[in-house]
Amino acid sequence: MPATLPVIESGDGCYMWDETGHRLLDGLAGLFATQIGHGRTELAEAAYYQMNRLGFFPLWGYGHPPGVELAARLAELAPGDLNRVYFTSGGSEAVESAWKLARQYFAAVGEPARHKVISRNLAYHGTSMGALSITGLASIRNAFEPLVPGAVKVAHTDEYRVGAQCGHDGECLCAAEEIERAIVREGPQTVAAVFLEPVQNSGGCYVPPDGYFQRVREICDDHGVLLVSDEVICGFGRLGHMFGADRFGYKPDMITMAKGLTSGYAPLGGVMISDQIAEPFIAAEQEFNHGFTFGGHPAAAAVALANIDIIEEEDLANRVLDNTAKFKAKLASLRDLPIVADLRGDGYFFALELDANAPSDPVKAQAHAAEVSKYLTRQMYALGLTCRAAARGAESVIQLSPPLIAGPEQFDEIVAAMRPALIDAMGEFAP
Numbered sequence: 478m479p480a481t482l483p484v485i486e487s488g489d490g491c492y493m494w495d496e497t498g499h500r501l502l503d504g505l506a507g508l509f510a511t512q513i514g515h516g517r518t519e520l521a522e523a524a525y526y527q528m529n530r531l532g533f534f535p536l537w538g539y540g541h542p543p544g545v546e547l548a549a550r551l552a553e554l555a556p557g558d559l560n561r562v563y564f565t566s567g568g569s570e571a572v573e574s575a576w577k578l579a580r581q582y583f584a585a586v587g588e589p590a591r592h593k594v595i596s597r598n599l600a601y602h603g604t605s606m607g608a609l610s611i612t613g614l615a616s617i618r619n620a621f622e623p624l625v626p627g628a629v630k631v632a633h634t635d636e637y638r639v640g641a642q643c644g645h646d647g648e649c650l651c652a653a654e655e656i657e658r659a660i661v662r663e664g665p666q667t668v669a670a671v672f673l674e675p676v677q678n679s680g681g682c683y684v685p686p687d688g689y690f691q692r693v694r695e696i697c698d699d700h701g702v703l704l705v706s707d708e709v710i711c712g713f714g715r716l717g718h719m720f721g722a723d724r725f726g727y728k729p730d731m732i733t734m735a736k737g738l739t740s741g742y743a744p745l746g747g748v749m750i751s752d753q754i755a756e757p758f759i760a761a762e763q764e765f766n767h768g769f770t771f772g773g774h775p776a777a778a779a780v781a782l783a784n785i786d787i788i789e790e791e792d793l794a795n796r797v798l799d800n801t802a803k804f805k806a807k808l809a810s811l812r813d814l815p816i817v818a819d820l821r822g823d824g825y826f827f828a829l830e831l832d833a834n835a836p837s838d839p840v841k842a843q844a845h846a847a848e849v850s851k852y853l854t855r856q857m858y859a860l861g862l863t864c865r866a867a868a869r870g871a872e873s874v875i876q877l878s879p880p881l882i883a884g885p886e887q888f889d890e891i892v893a894a895m896r897p898a899l900i901d902a903m904g905e906f907a908p
């Protein structure tokens with residue numbers, strides 16, 4: 478890895494080359510985005526065609542063909558009656574918009590006191606002030622306090638995995654019950670929405686226990702609270718389904734999306750909403766008082782349509798389903814290394830949690846984890862692999878999220894680069 482910033486110059490399929498000609502396997506799909514891989518001319522052509530026809534026009538009081546077509550396509554794909562989409566330029570704006578939509582919705586139906594949101598510890602939901610308030614990562618929040626009031630945090634689905642805190646063995650629904658306790662504590666009449674990722678990214682691919690989302694759905698219904706599925710990472714095939722909500726069999730009231738919607742080829746995000754949420758806006762001919770100039774940009778929408786065509790034509794979601802067990806088994810082959818403490822995830826979205834002799838003091842542990850992550854990132858880059866080695870809690874995790882076109886050949890390559898890097902790290906961080 479160069480001492481300065483690595484500069485990635487080109488890409489093809491699952492691979493990229495930096496400016497020195499070093500070949501890299503893209504183990505993180507850029508940043509959980511390039512579902513269909515790099516260098517797909519179909520997307521470049523879609524943008525070229527659209528820019529020649531109509532380079533830009535806002536979706537603010539107007540429509541344009543790719544925006545209209547994409548909205549209809551997403552309504553077909555989304556679960557239940559999530560039939561409308563509000564376009565943004567990316568994921569933070571989608572989350573921000575979902576919170577504001579929930580607030581305007583409740584104001585419109587005569588419950589203006591419902592303004593609070595609940596999300597999980599460590600969870601990443603973006604960096605604009607509203608989205609950052611929903612984000613549960615102290616490390617990126619602290620410099621910007623005070624944040625937007627009313628964003629409450631609850632347990633994520635890892636805290637109970639060893640039953641240490643709740644006394645249950647293995648998986649249980651304590652983390653879901655904590656959501657209900659938080660709603661009751663805050664006053665149900667003040668809570669607007671719960672924001673959850675199908676599989677939580679930060680902390681390292683926390684998979685929900687069986688029945689978690691069903692219980693959360695029940696809790697939300699009991700208290701009149703909206704359930705927002707933040708699918709900025711988990712959507713568009715990452716978990717072997719178009720949406721993570723389909724993977725875990727729940728129906729959210731809203732879905733936030735970005736990244737894989739265009740495979741990252743153009744900036745685009747959106748919030749899908751149910752008919753119930755749309756109804757008071759339509760009935761009163763009331764606008765959502767919100768908007769972004771580039772939300773639903775015509776070229777980005779055209780790229781998204783071409784991207785969804787490829788995901789469907791190449792049956793990439795089923796490809797992920799077919800290969801998940803192979804990917805997991807390949808990564809599990811690293812478990813003989815004492816530094817590998819846990820392997821978890823789903824689809825093409827896995828994390829290895831590391832035990833690299835962290836000091837017991839939490840502040841020192843955080844710094845140690847950051848050092849381990851930096852070391853591993855450098856080693857794996859030298860061995861031809863980009864992925865995320867991150868210290869988001871006190872633990873180091875390595876996350877893998879390859880393009881959905883990847884298969885067993887790439888899994889072998891990923892592990893072939895990770896093994897020597899992890900062995901080096903064991904030597905470097907031996908007690």
Ligand SMILES: Cc1ncc(COP(=O)(O)O)c(C=O)c1O
Nearest residue numbers: 567568569601602603707709735
């Ligand atoms: C779950 C989730 N929500 C929101 C965001 C924010 O998206 P963006 O970086 O496009 O603003 C991210 C980004 O990684 C994310 O993973």
